[in-house]
Amino acid sequence: MVNTERNLGPRPLHTNSTLFDGIVLQYELDFWEYHKANPAVYKLFCRFADEAIKKGHTKLSAKLIVNRIRWESYIETSTVDYKINDRWHSYYGRLWMLDKNMPNFFEKRVMNGEFSEGIEEN
Numbered sequence: 001m002v003n004t005e006r007n008l009g010p011r012p013l014h015t016n017s018t019l020f021d022g023i024v025l026q027y028e029l030d031f032w033e034y035h036k037a038n039p040a041v042y043k044l045f046c047r048f049a050d051e052a053i054k055k056g057h058t059k060l061s062a063k064l065i066v067n068r069i070r071w072e073s074y075i076e077t078s079t080v081d082y083k084i085n086d087r088w089h090s091y092y093g094r095l096w097m098l099d100k101n102m103p104n105f106f107e108k109r110v111m112n113g114e115f116s117e118g119i120e121e122n
Contacts, residue, residue: 031091034084041082044069045092049105062093062106 035042048065066089073082093106 027085027087028091030085031088034088035091035095038082041069041084042092042095044072045096046099049096049100053105058105060106062096063089065089066092 045062045065048068049060052060052065063086066084069082070084090109094108097103097105
């Protein structure tokens with residue numbers, strides 16, 4: 001069971017952020033607003049990441065999971081079409097890794113405007 005209430009913010013993520021280890025970006029603020037308004041997206045993200053782990057995956061792409069959410073919500077159910085900004089897959093991935101205490105499941109890359117200390121640049 002995913003504790004989405006704990007993750008709904010508002011959670012100030014400043015320079016000493018435990019989630020992004022970078023500077024505050026408008027994207028980040030927009031992400032938290034979207035996250036609070038659409039808790040089902042994170043529930044699906046957690047469900048699909050957990051499914052991948054159960055099938056033996058030790059590394060995965062957060063973008064892959066976000067695209068599966070898009071597929072499931074638009075193609076399979078056709079009842080909800082989540083408009084997920086392409087910039088947010090990294091936020092969902094980092095949030096999930098923090099919540100699950102699995103810091104290396106998703107590869108972290110430097111996001112535009114973010115300090116790169118401790119994050120691989122690819």
